[in-house]
Amino acid sequence: MRIVLVLLIVAMPAPAILYNVDQPVPLSLAHGEYYVGVRLWGEGGAMARIGVGLFDRLMFGASFGGNKLIGAEKPELYSRPEFLARGAILTEQGYFPDLIVGFESQGYDHQSSNGDYELFPKGGYVCLGKTIEVSRTYFQLGVNYWRKVNGFVVVNQLLPGAFEFIVEYDLAANDPDDEGCGYLNIGLAWTFNEQLRFGIALRDILGNRKDNRLNRVIDLSFHDLF
Secondary structure (H helix, E strand, O other): OHHHHHHHHHHOOOOOOOOOOOOOOOOOOOOOOOEEEEEOOOOEEEEEEEEEEEEEEEEEEEEEEEOOOOOOOOEEEOOOOOOEEEEEEEEEEOOOOEEEEEEEOOOOEOOOOOEEEEEEOOOEEEEEEEOOOOEEEEEEEEEEEEEEEOOOOOOOOEOOOOOOEEEEEHHHHEOOOOOOOOOOEEEEEEEEOEEEEEEEEEEOOOOHHHHHOEEEEEEEEEEEEE
């Protein structure tokens, strides 16, 4: 029994993880916890995220960034800060999965003059996750609504040494410019002391957006208690 419990603990995502690459992880901050993240991508883009757990299963946060913030070109700031909220309905235990409901208005990549992001925000979403203890694999499935219904799936393979290999796929069913292949991303991340996480990723491997194919992303996040 003790061995099974240890396997379950090491197989679950580390507390510092709130995002895979683009897709949310079905976890929320507890009361008194905070999250700070920085995301860097091609063309000198940068975005900062903060989150605070107000109750044990409820968190709120905000984000802001833009393109060409790094380099010599004129910065292109996003037109407004964006907001996020998450509520944990279930936490993984026995046969029960992790389950959250959330809202996020932050999209990714370029923002057009009308305020639309190249990759749409999640909007309202429901996401669940379950661990296969034997293989230390965490499967996630989500449905979101931003103008239309969309879906996403993630496989997070936990590796020795607190490393993760991530594969995620967004159907892009709500994207009018989708070329029918959706968005496939892969990433590798490492978490130190269950607080500091460093991740690198290749996005849009299938080339849904030709000018953004194999976009490289670096993500750094930190989580702790007040």
